Amino acid sequence: MWFANFLVAASTTMIMPFLSLYIETFGVFSEEYVQRWAGFVFGITFLTAFFVSPLWGRFGDKRGYKPILMITGYGIATSIFLMGFIRSVEGLFILRLLMGAVTGFIPTSLALISSQTPKKIAGKTLGTLQMGTVSGGLLGPLMGGFMADLFGFQYTFIITSIAIAIAATIVAIGIKENREKKVQKNQQTFTRKEVLGHIFNHRGLMTIMFITLLVQVASLSIQPLLALYVNELTNSSNIAFLAGVAFSAAGFGNLLTTRAWGKLGDSIGYERVLLILLLFAALVFIPKAFVTSLWQLILFRFLFGIAIGGIIPCVTAYIRQVAPASMQGEVLGYNMSFRFLGNVIGPVMGGIFAGFFGISSVFFITSALxxxxxxxxxxxxxxxxxxxRSEKRNS
Incomplete structure (x- = not known):
């Protein structure tokens, strides 16, 4: 799963640094038009995924997660392959929309491993798995930017789709899901209404869902605009590659710390670790608005990667602790929906604020979030x- 996640993360992040640049190749557009559509094209995938994720989660609880991994893997590969042949921003928008219906390979892999991991080491294990995702995210933008400058956008899309198809094939051949615990006859099953009721009546779960939403809004607000921001900071002709370096800086910081954050969460509690990470992220985002050179942006992207590294493992491990086993997949599916909703709101919000107030304004909004x-x-x-404490005193 670690290796498959590495391939998927590397491949899907290959296209992120130059998505806005790819839109510019479709015609002569204003800067505001490109910024706005970069946000729309980036976010529409996650809007579709917002509605589909709980269905995948419920299917996973009943039938297992491996079939979902294969469907999403091959589906994403097909969508990205077709993007290399599209020649209009509207067509790219539609393909990204359709891709959303099969998005969720990496979150589903977290649910798979979480369902078969002892609770006491969930944070450490999920943090280790997350290292595969982060490693891919670290190399993906660099490779994507390099290939886009060397071969052009079309071949980068084709290579990306092949790599994701290989990851899905690895799952098909190499993964055996152990579902013995999930198919016990005496295990309680829950309706969709009961699952939603459990989430809404659990203060911690509702808070985690809302936090997931806000973190994704904040994290994704700047990503579609990063290549344009890099272009403002340098006069180099290799903008796609340099944007990839800026993307990867956060991934490198993430890689160094994500396992350690998960292990710390196992020891002192996941909520305490999340508090540390959120405050750190708020502090390191503000300086990005004042950078005057590319190396400064890369430095603060690296520090942000350190801050954001433990959030997903800690959130997943927390849900693993508080949700009954037979509904964990669906609860994680709803958490994915909140993540994807944040992925929709963030890029659109970033594009709108950048269009009206400049890219630097997005950093202030993100820090406040x-x-x-x-x-x-x-x-x-x-x-x-x-x-x-009140319950203890009463008892």
């Missing part, structure tokens, strides 16, 4: 601690 998320989680932890 991370700070808001920190306050929400801190308030929930404080409230939960007060309730526990």
């Amino acid at each position: 991370f700070l808001l998320t920190f306050v929400i989680l801190w308030w929930n932890v404080k409230k939960s601690t007060s309730i526990i």
Whole structure:
């Protein structure tokens, strides 16, 4: 799974640094038009995935996660292959929309490994798995930017699709899902209404879902615009490659720390680790608005990668702890939906603010979102601690 995630993450992030540049090849457009459509094209995939993810999660609880991995793997590969032959921004938008219906390979892999991992080491294990994703995300933008400059956009899309198809084939041949625990006759099953009721009635789960949404909004707000921002900071002709370097800087920081954050969450609690990460992310995002050279942007992207590295493993491990086994896939599916909704809102929001106030304004908005998320989680932890202490005094 680690190797398959590496291939998928590397391949899907190959196209991210030059997505806005690819739109510019379709015609002569204004800067505001490219920024706006970069946000729309980037976000529409996740809008579709927002509605589909809970269905995949419920299917996984009943039938297993391996079939979902194969469907999403081959589906993503087909979508990206066709993107290399599209010649209009509207066509690219439609392909990204259709791709959303089969998006979710990496989140589903987390659900698969989580379902078969002891709770006491869930954070460490998921952090280790996340290293495969991060390693791919680290190399993907570099390789994508390099290939786009060397071979052109079309061949980069084709190579990307082949790599993802290989990852799906690895799953088909090399993964054996152990579902013995999930098919016990005496295990309780839940309807969709009961699953939603459990989420809405659980303070911690609702807070985690909302945090997932805000973190994704903040993280994705700048990504479609990063190549344009790099272009403002340098006069080099290799913009796609340099944008890939800026993308990968966050991945490198993530790679160095994601396993350690998960292990720390196992020891001191996932909510405490999340508080540290959210505050750190809020602080390191502001300086990006004031950078005057590319190396400064790369440095703060690296620090942001350190901050963001443990959020996904800690969130997944927390859900693993508090959700009943027979509904974990569906609960994780709803959490994926919140992530994908954030992936929709973030790029669109970033594109709109950049169009009106400039790209630098997006960094201030993003930092404020991370700070808001920190306050929400801190308030929930404080409230939960007060309730526990009150119950102990009463008993």
